[in-house]
Amino acid sequence: MEISKFYDLVSNGENDRVDYKKKWYTKDKKIDLVIDILNFVNTVHHEDCYIIIGIEDESKEIVGIDTNDENRLQAEDVTDHLRNLSLSGNYIPEIEVSSIEIEDKICDIITIYNTDHTPIYLMKDYRNGRRIIGAGQILSRNQGSNTPIDRTAPDYILEKLWRKRFHLDKDIKDRYNSVLKDYNNWTFVDSFNGNPARFIYNLDPNFYIDLIDDMSGRDQFQPISLNAVRLKITWKLARLKYNHLEIESKLIYWMDDARFLQVCPYTGFVSGAQESFSYEYFIADSIAFNLNELLWKCPSSLNHHYLYEQKNRIMKSVVIYSSLEEKRIVESDVSAQFNLQKNIEATEEEIKTVEERIDIDINNANNEYNWAKNYIEQNKLGRLINSYMEENDDSKK
Structure with a gap:
């Protein structure tokens, strides 16, 4: 990613394309990674989405990551985890993990590439401790917020996601x-x-x-x-x-x-x-x-x-x-x-x-x-x- 694009993403704040994390997801919170990815996969727009790791959530300060953090993942690690989740249609979202040096600090970027295969949801319950993503539950990022873990996306979002799948939200060309x-x-x-x-x-x-x-x-x-x-x-x-x-x-x-x-x-x-x-x-x-x-x-x-x-x-x-x-x-x-x-x-x-x-x-x-x-x-x-x-x-x- 070019530095100018990185600063654009940071300056615009969290929205339906961008989320900030101060640190990598710990092993006992992998469900949060799945939640974030599913929310970004199920967006009604047609743009790629980004989870930027190494940024203070509220202040937007670039703090960087610990490059020796054992929780850091490669794209293959994330993809393998998603592949084991019984996703609808056996569709595995396209993910990329990259790094960028900013102000002598390293930030990691998880890119979730746009797809028309929406909505995507789990065919089986996914449990992590006391938290659960239910089978058939549809999570969707709307503006700067994820769908709450105990709910599913509202009807008007679901309609837009199905329209996106069948390209009904595009002009005829x-x-x-x-x-x-x-x-x-x-x-x-x-x-x-x-x-x-x-x-x-x-x-x-x-x-x-x-x-x-x-x-x-x-x-x-x-x-x-x-x-x-x-x-x-x-x-x-x-x-x-x-x-x-x-x-x-x-x-x-x-x-x-x-x-x-x-x-x-x-x-x-x-x-x-x-x-x-x-x-x-x-x-x-x-x-x-x-x-x-x-x-x-x-x-x-x-x-x-x-x-x-x-x-x-x-x-x-x-x-x-x-x-x-x-x-x-x-x-x-x-x-x-x-x-x-x-x-x-x-x-x-x-x-x-x-x-x-x-x-x-x-x-x-x-x-x-x-x-x-x-x-x-x-x-x-x-x-x-x-x-x-x-x-x-x-x-x-």
Whole structure:
């Protein structure tokens, strides 16, 4: 955790995301750890929560922890304890334990990651001395307070928790993005009786994706198709619909002689010394990214047969960013550290090879020859950025 974020959490006081502890939970008070985690797991918002250990509760003074405290736990210890509690749906909350040095003191931070698997409760009573969390009892953090140990969360909180589970507390685009990630519950149905080929969400058929022809006369290959065996692509349009209303549309294409579908990546730009250079990218967990994952991972999709054989090779030149902020930082770093004009310039041999592939794969080629050099350089820039990000990740480990 960055120091600035830590101070933000401390300055805002205890709330429905943050709780302070002066010391670690002792062995005879592990039930308090379970109570706090269950309360934070069952929050109605969609943010991660934090238990910060080493802060005086009332004064918010940073006192730090004793690093030799035998009660200190690692994430594995907390997770193992939760795994032994018979939680509903056998769902184990995702927990991380980290440390941060502040003002020459060490604080530990238990991060409870957000989940939509709410509400979570115990299937069996959990006793610790004279205290008990009852089976079926739902604890939920509301503002800065936990649900009392002898009660369950009120009805209006329970309603919000169930709405959170079924994504009914999100707008339609966010709901769509959630169901796209449920790959195993989609079915691909080929075109028949005048209906287009489509993907249908089995758990709610109001969610479906029509695949229709795109007649815009676009180029017959793209930078990404340089990674395929055959260059030619056939453009389609994926219309993401809910109850006949179009929520979103994305350009996709058949690749490699219509063996698999691929979402058209976005185009990014990196500034060089004299000009800007383009490349292809996705933002992780975006609709475009999750739609592409669905095309590859849905069990009934044609792509699924080539998932392990082709996907990594096809995506070799496509950059996957965790956020737009990471994209901004990486583009700035690459611009500063590389001579792009030299590093990604297409050679005459590379251009000739692509032109020969165009001759073989594409009928009535025209603009495709003009784009050969540019698309080679887009492909090479994507690979360069991916290599740079991988090296940076390795250096941090």
